[in-house]
Amino acid sequence: MAKSESKAPKKSPTAPPKAATPKAAKPKPQPLDERILAILGRDPARSLSAPEIAHLIAPEGDWHAHLAPIRHAAVKLMREGRLVIYRKGKPVEDPDDFRGVYRLGLPKDAAS
Numbered sequence: 001m002a003k004s005e006s007k008a009p010k011k012s013p014t015a016p017p018k019a020a021t022p023k024a025a026k027p028k029p030q031p032l033d034e035r036i037l038a039i040l041g042r043d044p045a046r047s048l049s050a051p052e053i054a055h056l057i058a059p060e061g062d063w064h065a066h067l068a069p070i071r072h073a074a075v076k077l078m079r080e081g082r083l084v085i086y087r088k089g090k091p092v093e094d095p096d097d098f099r100g101v102y103r104l105g106l107p108k109d110a111a112s
Contacts, residue, residue, distance in 0.1 A: 032069055032070070033076060033077055033082075035057060036053060036070065036077065039053055039056050040053075040105060047104060048103060048104055049101065049103050050070045050071060050102065051063070053066075053104065054070060074095075074102075078095040081107065083106065084104070084105050084108075085102050085103075086104070086105060087103075
């Protein structure tokens with residue numbers, strides 16, 4: 001005859017609780033459009049090119065990756081009236097239809 005053994009659940013060794021390591025709270029990254037406005041706000045009377053802004057956003061990183069997002073943010077900000085896109089020294093009429101080298105600046109009333 002076979003002995004009947006109780007099949008009590010085996011206790012698994014519990015791992016010691018992990019100590020909560022306090023992490024320094026990282027500041028939430030500022031949205032790109034706000035970063036652009038902040039950079040332009042340093043000298044409101046001056047305009048900057050997209051590469052100049054990209055270098056300020058990522059001084060030691062891949063600033064080229066920021067060029068297209070800067071253009072998209074600039075178009076959005078111009079539609080909202082918060083930014084002016086300049087082409088050959090003049091504001092562009094249609095933010096959805098401009099080509100080539102451009103500069104970004106704050107509206108003149110905001111620069112005063």
